[in-house]
Amino acid sequence: MSTEPIGPDRTYRQPALADLLNPKSIVIVGLSARPGSTGMRILANLQRSGFGGTVYGVHRSGEDVEGVPVYRTLADVPEIPTVALLCTPGETVPELVEQAGRKGCRGAVVYASGFEETADGAARAARLRESAARHGMSVVGPNCLGLFNPGRDLWLTAADFGTDLRPGPVAVVSQSGSGCILLAGSGRLRFSYVVSSGNGTVTGLADYLDHFVQDPATRAVGVVVEGLSDAEGVLAAVRKGHDNGVAVVALKVGRTELGARNVASHTGAIAGDARAYEAFCRRAGIVTVTDYDELTEALVALSTIRTAPAGDRVAFLGLSGGEIGLIADVAADFGAHRDGGAVRLAELSPGTREELARILPEFATIANPLDGTGQLVGDPERFGRLAAAVAGDRAVDLLAVVLDAPPSLGERLAGSYGRLLATLPGVREGSGTPVMVLSNYGGGLHPFTERALAGSDIPVVHGTRAGMAAVAAVTAGRGRAPGTAEAHEARPESLSAVRRALSASPSGQVSHDVLAELAERYDLPLPRRIAADTAAGAVAAAESIGFPVVLKTASPKVVHKSDVGGVAVGLATPERVREAYEAVTSSVAGHLGEAAPQVVLEEMVTGGVEAFVGCGLDPVFGQVLALGAGGTLVELQPDPALSLLPVSSEEVRRMVAGTPLARLFAGYRGAPPADAEAFAGLVQRVARLAADLRVAEVEIDLNPVAVLPRGQGVRVLDLRIVAAAGPRVPDSQTPADQE
The missing domain is CATH 3.40.50.261 (Succinyl-CoA synthetase domains)
Incomplete structure (x- = not known):
């Protein structure tokens, strides 16, 4: 050393x-x-x-x-x-x-x-x-x-x-x-x-x-x-x-x-x-x-391979249909559910498929993961050609050979497997593609693996899940961090306005006037709204906006309006507006112990997918952006997708893909596809707002956000900015005002 x-x-x-x-x-x-x-x-x-x-x-x-x-x-x-x-x-x-x-x-x-x-x-x-x-x-x-x-x-x-x-x-x-x-x-x-x-x-x-x-x-x-x-x-x-x-x-x-x-x-x-x-x-x-087995195997792989893969596309090659099926299952788990590193299967090129068809028996299925069939166990020359064909495909960044090596494997089979592995250093050198070997048994390795691969940079990892974690680590381990966010010009006037609003608010909540100003500045499209402080004024406001409408309390002392009966939705007639005004102001007054006559009437947005976006504070990592299903759909994913700031468009897409929003945006149960691009743009604008307000230590919640059918954009149905009571990440289960 x-x-x-x-x-x-x-x-x-x-x-x-x-x-x-x-x-x-x-x-x-x-x-x-x-x-x-x-x-x-x-x-x-x-x-x-x-x-x-x-x-x-x-x-x-x-x-x-x-x-x-x-x-x-x-x-x-x-x-x-x-x-x-x-x-x-x-x-x-x-x-x-x-x-x-x-x-x-x-x-x-x-x-x-x-x-x-x-x-x-x-x-x-x-x-x-x-x-x-x-x-x-x-x-x-x-x-x-x-x-x-x-x-x-x-x-x-x-x-x-x-x-x-x-x-x-x-x-x-x-x-x-x-x-x-x-x-x-x-x-x-x-x-x-x-x-x-x-x-x-x-x-x-x-x-x-x-x-x-x-x-x-x-x-x-x-x-x-x-x-x-x-x-x-x-x-x-x-x-x-x-x-x-x-x-x-x-x-x-x-x-x-x-x-x-x-x-x-x-x-x-x-x-x-x-x-x-x-x-x-x-x-x-x-x-x-997630555990010491995965840590150990990841370190074995990363410390053995001398040249990192050019990308994250992996091809698996084995000689057992059953074990290849298992590998496919576990690789899918890592691709769909792992935050620490996913496994992406390479799409073999037509030329490679043609070459594989010439090498494999007729009954073999050409796919990735690839079952070379048991016919090749005793034919190292043919196995080597098969491995070289897969590793030589330009669509393959890493070749993972699945070959079991339990410590007490019989000597005859160990000898056969050893001769197969001995072909891999040549494959590695000839193709330039990094190669790994994965043994499904996690209780140790037979010595034939070390003998066959001596002097090479081909690691042998064991345990199906731990070995798959090592594969994911190798494809993600050296510097492929998410893309960088676009730079934006800071707006100090936003910070000043929020600080003034917070100092004037006994509840630590930014007033609607300032929220409206920020929404316009950062293009966070709010529904049209008009304030009123009498039942007659509420009816007039509703008629100006157009039915149906939403009526909400405007009391600055109320943070979660739904919790105190401070919201009424779907009001389609003047009579319904008048009744809702009396009910909302009475309920809020009962909770506050004082009169609360002021309300706002708001355009009723219908249709689309309900999402949420928020930004809070973590005691170690600072500002954390969160998104997920919002409104009445929040129970689909109690834990939202998170990212640190700043956030790139690539990272926003990754976040959405890890939530139910991906399926909902695609058109769930016959619904029209939602305007996912408009939502992604909104998320990045919220991130810019959060960055400008960083030193104010506030929480920002947009819940729900109506993501309308493709081409129709988004509407922010409720926007809240409050002083952070203590460092925390946004809570996707904050009650939605239109619930």
Whole structure:
């Protein structure tokens, strides 16, 4: 592993981290001869691995341990250690970090707990951050297992991460110490670094990523994340990794409410909204997985393949009809339901199909996934020609060969399969197309796979779903983030108007006059409306607009009008308008405890598909745009599609495709196709409005939006902008005023 100093082409967020990960000397604070103590176990790891640097100890006894000189204080150590390993209780840590900084240490590893994850640990964590910042130190932890640098066989940990841990192209940073133990002990990966980051009080995920993606020995980074606190730093580091050909794969712990609660008790991490996290990963180009099996296989694939596919079109080739059917099912699941990476099947060209027909038996079906049939098991030459024909198709970006390799496979069949796999390096070289092998059994691999593919960059992944996650990771893993949004000129007058409206509103709600002004400025087409404060005035307004109409309370103290009987719809006669005025004003007055005579009469928009668009705040990721089925259709998808701002037209189309709106817009149950393009344009204009109001910290809700038949545009039936009571993403189940 490279340990070269930082050059002019590499700058780090925390320069001291390079020294912490590659120390020349170490001091173990709290080193005593007590068997089983943290300091003794760290020393045993250092001695077993043959660390070539100087090791000191600090303990109040001043008694040497296992030939290591032990001093009573850090100040007594005769030279400046690169790193201080603090094996002492949490309450002693802030002062020891301060002493280490004054001594000149570049970094520290804090193993103790008792910081952000406890009720009284916040002040302790703040002191730790202050000392580290004052002295320019990097700090691993607290509440961690430490780190392992296989390139130097360097163990700055008391844990045993596993045997035969060889240096290689995978870096791991895990807030969970058990994640490090699991991945290191899997036997599937070779590592450049393994870091148990714990709370990340000083040195966080963005700092580790920034270092790892610039390491020449690293091709893939695996992350086990419980919560993010520096989304912009992570985004910058991941994109730097894309420039360097380094992929980042993340396993999020705490995606459910119960899981997030457990995470908070563990590290004090802010888990954030899981849907906002997925949106952030899409924007950053981070591959997401759902469990450790998927994480492991994705890292195997990404660290083995040396040249990323040119696109995301995958061709599957196997020798069993049943297993190819299974692959087709699982690939469809990934294509339809996965946020972290989809699998898109390549459409084989006519020329390729003709060539396949000449190679395959007559009864074979030419499709993707492709069943080469059992006839080819004993015919490696023919199998190689088949694989080469598929890989050579310009419509194929990745060839995935499905060939099972369970550990106890019979030797005769293992020999046959080995001869088939041995043809693939030639296919890879001849076509230039990346190749993977997927074994459906997830409990291990037979040695024939390694022998047959030795020296190639063809990975073998196992487990149908975990292997499919690896296929998705390879096609998505290196820099194909969503397209960028069009730039727009900011309108500061919108922000000023909203701020004035909020300061004048006791309910924290922007008034209709300002909403109408914003709707006109951003082309958010509202229905025609007229205010009235008497029953007679309401009738006159309705006659001016034209029947049928909607009548709503105009009280600024009412946020959700439907909840207080503040809406009446479908009013087709003057009598109905008069009755509705009396009913609405009486109901609202009863809820408020005061008269509320003012209402608005509004054009009744009928037909089309009801959708919603909104923008709210996430505590970690900032502004989050949401869309989905709206109005009475909201129960079709309680969780809307989310994206971070800004949003591109490509991203809007992807969001719509992941909701029931896609089917509804196409013309559901005989309805005419809706104006999907007009809706997409509306979403982007809402995003521009949200961007202009970012610093005002407001929530924006358009619900429902009537998406009329194709060519007729959209109507915003209700628009709300309110002061955010607390960071949250938009709630698709906000009651619609016309319900």
